[in-house]
Amino acid sequence: MKRAVLFDVDGTLLDSVDLHAECWRLAFQRFGKSVPEVEVRTQIGKGGDHLVPVFLTPEEQRAFGEELKAYRADLWKQDFMHQVKPFAYVRDLFEALNRAGHKLALASSSHGDELEFYKQVLKIGDLLEAQTSADDAERSKPDPDIFHAALARVQAVPEQAIAVGDSPYDAEAAGKAGVATVGVLCGGFPQERLTGAGCFALFRDPGDLLGHMERWVNGPG
Numbered sequence: 001m002k003r004a005v006l007f008d009v010d011g012t013l014l015d016s017v018d019l020h021a022e023c024w025r026l027a028f029q030r031f032g033k034s035v036p037e038v039e040v041r042t043q044i045g046k047g048g049d050h051l052v053p054v055f056l057t058p059e060e061q062r063a064f065g066e067e068l069k070a071y072r073a074d075l076w077k078q079d080f081m082h083q084v085k086p087f088a089y090v091r092d093l094f095e096a097l098n099r100a101g102h103k104l105a106l107a108s109s110s111h112g113d114e115l116e117f118y119k120q121v122l123k124i125g126d127l128l129e130a131q132t133s134a135d136d137a138e139r140s141k142p143d144p145d146i147f148h149a150a151l152a153r154v155q156a157v158p159e160q161a162i163a164v165g166d167s168p169y170d171a172e173a174a175g176k177a178g179v180a181t182v183g184v185l186c187g188g189f190p191q192e193r194l195t196g197a198g199c200f201a202l203f204r205d206p207g208d209l210l211g212h213m214e215r216w217v218n219g220p221g
Helices: 017-032 037-041 049-056 058-083 090-099 114-122 147-152 168-176 191-197 205-210
Strands: 004-007 102-107 130-131 160-163 180-184 199-203
Touching: 004 147, 017 037, 017 058, 037 049, 049 058, 058 102, 058 114, 090 102, 102 114, 130 147, 147 160, 147 168, 160 168, 168 180, 168 191, 168 199, 180 191, 180 205, 191 199
Parallel strands: 004 102, 004 160, 102 130, 160 180, 180 199
Antiparallel strands: none
16 A cells, blocks of 8 residues: 655654753743753653743743743744754655655644755655644644644555554544554654554654665554
8 A cells, every 4th residue: 555654853854852862951941941961852852832831830831931932932943943953864764655656745843944954865855745833733643633634744544554653642633533654763752652652652762764665555464
C-alpha cells in the first residue's frame, strides 16, 4: 500500500531538542522562574500552549504567559534556530520513500516560518507533498489537530498514514487522529515512554528507518 508518511521535525529529523530545552529554560528564567533544563526537556515536543502550563500557575499564565511565549519565540530565532543540524540520511530516507510512491508531509508543532527554514536545512522541500505547523492547528501536540490538518493536506484517511516522531506527544497526537506511529530514539526520549504512548516500532534515527523501511512503512502487524 502507498502510504502518507507524516514526519515530526524537531528531534526526529533535526538535532534540536537540547537547543529547545535551553531556550525555554532561559525564557522561564527571564520571567523569574527557575526550571531545570532536564525538566523542560521532558516536555519538548509539545507546543507552547501545552508546555507553559506545566511550569506556570494559572495566575502566572494570566500575568505573563503570552509574553513569555513571545520572548521565547524571538530568542529561538535570534540565538538558537541557526544552530540546528539535520540528522544523517534524512534526504536519503525521503528519496527512498518518494521512489516507493509514498506521500511525504511534515507535521510539526513549530510555526510556519520556522518550518520553512527547517526545510532548507534538511534539503527536502522538493520531496514533500505537504506540510502543517502550529499555524494550521488550534491546539498543538499532544492534541491531534496538526495530524488532522496533515491528513487533509495529503488527502489520506488515517488507515493510509504512518506518523514518525521522537516524542510521546507525537504518538499521542497521532493516535488520537487514528494514525499509527513509528518512534525514533534520536530525540532522547526513553524507549518505554515511546512504546507506552503507542509507538508500534522503534528505530535509532533516520538512517535506521532507511535501512529497515520494510519493517515499518506498511504499518503495524
